[in-house]
Every structure is written in C-alpha cells, then in structure tokens.
Amino acid sequence: MxxxxxxxxxxxxxxxxxxxxxxxxxxxxxxxxxxxxxxxxxxxxxxxxxxxxxxxxxxxxxxxxxxxxxxxxxxxxxxxxxxxxxxxxxxxxxxxxxxxxxxxxxxxxxxxxxxxxxxxxxxxxxxxxxxxxxxxxxxxxxxxxxxxxxxxxxxxxxxxxxxxxxxxxxxxxxxxxxxxxxxxxxxxxxxxxxxxxxxxxxxxxNLKFDVVAEPALEARGHRWRSAWLAKSPSTGLPRFCVLAASTREGEEAALLDAWAAALQPPALASRFPPLLVVVPRHPQRFDEVAALIEARGFRMARRSRLSDNQGLDTQVLLGDSMGEMAAWYGLADVAIIGGSLLPHGGQNLIEACAAGVPVIVGPHTFNFAEAAEQAIVAEAAVRVADAPRAVEQALAIVLDGERRQSMSDCALAFAGRHRxxxxxxxxxxxxxxxxxxxxx
CATH class of the missing domain: 3.40.50.11720 (3-Deoxy-D-manno-octulosonic-acid transferase, N-terminal domain)
Known part of the structure; x- marks a missing residue:
C-alpha cells in the first residue's frame, strides 16, 4: 500500500x-x-x-x-x-x-x-x-x-x-x-x-580514498604555483594560498568578511601577501560569488579568464571552472572545506588529504562524519566553529612552515591507510x- x-x-x-x-x-x-x-x-x-x-x-x-x-x-x-x-x-x-x-x-x-x-x-x-x-x-x-x-x-x-x-x-x-x-x-x-x-x-x-588525481590536473596545479605564488608582482615576495573548496551559499560572504578582517592591519598583507581562492560548489553561482567578492573591494581575478602561466596580482581568485579541483589542491597550502561551516554536511575532505593539503572543517561534517573525525585524530585536519576561526586557523597554518609540513605529511599518511x-x-x-x- x-x-x-x-x-x-x-x-x-x-x-x-x-x-x-x-x-x-x-x-x-x-x-x-x-x-x-x-x-x-x-x-x-x-x-x-x-x-x-x-x-x-x-x-x-x-x-x-x-x-x-x-x-x-x-x-x-x-x-x-x-x-x-x-x-x-x-x-x-x-x-x-x-x-x-x-x-x-x-x-x-x-x-x-x-x-x-x-x-x-x-x-x-x-x-x-x-x-x-x-x-x-x-x-x-x-x-x-x-x-x-x-x-x-x-x-x-x-x-x-x-x-x-x-x-x-x-x-x-x-x-x-x-x-x-x-x-x-x-x-x-x-x-x-x-x-x-x-x-x-x-x-x-570508502571508494573516495581510492580516487587518483589525473596527472594532467596535478601538473596544472604545479604550474599555477609557479606562476601565481612564486612572487607577488606588487611586492616581489612569495605568496601562500588558502583554498575555500566547494563552498555553499552563505559561506562565501562569511569567509570574505573574515578574510578582510584578518588582513588588518595592512602590514600583514604586505609582509605575507596572501591569495584566497574561492571555488563554489555549484557553477550556476559563479557570477553571484563574483559579485560578493567585488562588493567587498577585493582585487579579483576569475579562473575562466586566466592562462596557466599568467602572472597574478590579486587578492581573491574565483575558481569559476569545472573539473579542476585536483589542480586547486595542487595550488593550495591549506584548504577550508565548504559545506561544513553551515549545516550542509560538508564536502569531500578526502581529496584534499590525498593531495597532502592540511584541512580545516567547520562544525557540520555529517556527510563525512567518520572520515572527518579520523582525519582530526590523525592530525591531518582541524575543526573550527565558524568562518572567522577558519580563516584564523588557515593563516596560522600557512605562516608556520613546520606545522604546515607536519599536517601535510599526516594527511598523506591518513589517506594512504584507508585505501x-x-x-x-x-x-x-x-x-x-x-x-x-x-x-x-
């Protein structure tokens, strides 16, 4: 019946x-x-x-x-x-x-x-x-x-x-x-x-531990690092990259506001010129997220309008492309996992760990509950309460080379154990x- x-x-x-x-x-x-x-x-x-x-x-x-x-x-x-x-x-x-x-x-x-x-x-x-x-x-x-x-x-x-x-x-x-x-x-x-x-x-x-990134995408990410992070055109200093991966509606605005607040005073941004990459989960929101970035006065570039070897002097890069997440992880020094700052359950953190990228998750990881807890125990990931703390942790990790390398090694080991x-x-x-x- x-x-x-x-x-x-x-x-x-x-x-x-x-x-x-x-x-x-x-x-x-x-x-x-x-x-x-x-x-x-x-x-x-x-x-x-x-x-x-x-x-x-x-x-x-x-x-x-x-x-x-x-x-x-x-x-x-x-x-x-x-x-x-x-x-x-x-x-x-x-x-x-x-x-x-x-x-x-x-x-x-x-x-x-x-x-x-x-x-x-x-x-x-x-x-x-x-x-x-x-x-x-x-x-x-x-x-x-x-x-x-x-x-x-x-x-x-x-x-x-x-x-x-x-x-x-x-x-x-x-x-x-x-x-x-x-x-x-x-x-x-x-x-x-x-x-x-x-x-x-x-x-x-979990089958997702067995996913192997395409070599061409990994190579693309490495080219991006050479072109976009080796030296800032405006300061001549090397840069680091924080990736907001597969973000959902409401998360981008919170992260952008937290990013702006964290880079005060301006001396921090001039000493360590950071790059924030925002990759929305849904492609139909690319233009909407671009408007959010521009409304906050950031110098912005869009992936769809950049070549792999082009220099980059921007504060926020919008990842408005499909199928390049493995390349984004090849670029990133640390990743904030989208869908976890608001109650969407979190996106796939396993891909980041497999790439050796330190991971930050918010309070909502019910889609990957066990993997998230295991990654935290393995010291491959940290959990935070909200967007400001996510940005705070991201900056702390990228500015501490020893901690960043340790988390990267732990992430690779964690992913390898579960294949x-x-x-x-x-x-x-x-x-x-x-x-x-x-x-x-």
Missing part, C-alpha cells in the same frame, strides 16, 4: 516535476537536455555486450565511481559500463572522467514504474550498482521483477538521514530488504542501516556479475 500511494504521488506531481526542470533550466539550460531520459526514453543500445550499470547521482558520487569503473573494465574487458546521473554537473564530471573509455552516460529516469521499466528493458543491465545514498522504491521493485540484481555500495547513512528515513520506513525498509547486496563505508553506517532493517552489512571502506575499498567492492560484486555470464 505504501508504494502504491508513493507511486500515485509521483503521478500527481508530474506537473511539478516538469515545472521544477523548467525552473532549474533558467540557470542551467542543461536540465532540459536529454529530457526523454528522465522518463526512460532515448536509450540507444543495440548490441548485446554485457553491461554493468552504476548510478552516481552527482559530482561526488561520480568521482567515487571512477576507481570502481576502472576496476570493472580491467576485470571484465568485454563489457560496457553505463553510468547514470540525476544532475547535469554529475553528467559533465562523468564525461570528463570517463572520456575515451567504453562508458556510456544517461540520466536515471524519475521513479515512475513505466519509466524505470522502459529504462531497464532498453539497457538490459547485468547488474545495477547504486553509489552511496540514492534508493528509489520503484526502481528497486521493478529491477527485481525484471530480474536485474541491485547493489548499494559505498553506502553511507548519517544520523540526519536516518531520522528522515524512519519517517518513510514503510517505503525504505522494503526497498533495502529487496537489494541483493549492500556494502557500507563505515561501522557507523552499517549500524544505522541495521536500524532500518538491513542487518549484517559488510563494511568495506583499498575498490578491490573489496569488486570482489563482492563479482559473483553477481559472473553469475550472469559476463566476461572472463
């Missing part, structure tokens, strides 16, 4: 679904592209090659899928991989990450039974693998009826998400029970999944794939 009512609500909400797409397309026209895929249409598969389907809702999940895709293609060279998304930014990230590989991309259809069935019959996947969090009741039910095994891997469930899921237990619990395989990131995630009725969930670690989830995940998936006669 619960799923019947849920499905009815989807049909009744169809005008709102279409209106939502139109509204989002005002700032991101990509939301109206491939519209048929949102309803299970436009699949173009004509061959009978085995196909492993992974669902990665947005950018973070797509990056997490990267090492698993590589491992699948190595283990099963005769198969194709389909990666589905829900957001244009996720799709764009996938297009960059999987370029030149036998990987197809599409949007996952909305959770209408007819759309999901059309999607599954068109693509005929050997197995469906959902990365991290997305659990759609009709998708799971229709996949079972169509004979498609479904797995939830790299699963995470915060306390906040558990509270929400409990309100929808009548929908979530049967969907969880119907999955063929569930693999959790941490013991805490497994315990929370057990509270929703899925017991004895294996804990295999290996990809191999364990592939091993768990292999019986389901082999059972349906894929590859070697």
């Amino acid at each position: 619960a799923r019947w009512l849920y499905t009815l609500a989807w049909y009744l909400a169809m005008p709102l679904v279409l209106a939502h797409l139109l509204w989002r397309s005002r700032r991101q026209p990509e939301y109206l592209r491939h519209l048929g895929e949102r309803f299970g249409a436009n699949a173009q598969r004509t061959d009978m090659q085995p196909l492993v389907w992974l669902h990665a809702v947005s950018v973070g999940e797509t990056r997490a899928a990267q090492p698993l895709v590589a491992a699948l293609l190595e283990r099963y060279p005769g198969c194709e991989v389909l990666v589905t998304h829900m957001t244009p930014t996720g799709r764009e990230a996938g297009a960059s990450l999987f370029a030149g590989q036998p990987v197809r991309q599409a949007y996952l259809p909305y959770d209408y039974p007819f759309a999901v069935r059309r999607f599954l019959r068109a693509w005929r996947p050997t197995i469906g693998v959902v990365i991290e969090t997305e659990l759609w009741p009709n998708l799971v039910a229709v996949a079972r009826s169509e004979g498609v095994p479904m797995a939830l891997v790299n699963a995470r469930l915060s306390d906040r998400s558990l509270r929400k899921a409990r309100r929808w237990r009548a929908l979530i619990q049967p969907a969880l029970a119907s999955l063929d395989l569930v693999l959790a990131q941490t013991d805490s995630d497994a315990r929370r999944l057990a509270q929703l009725g899925r017991h004895a969930v294996p804990v295999l670690g 290996g989830a990809t191999g364990r995940t592939l091993q768990a998936l292999t019986p389901y794939i082999d059972r349906r006669a894929v590859g070697g």
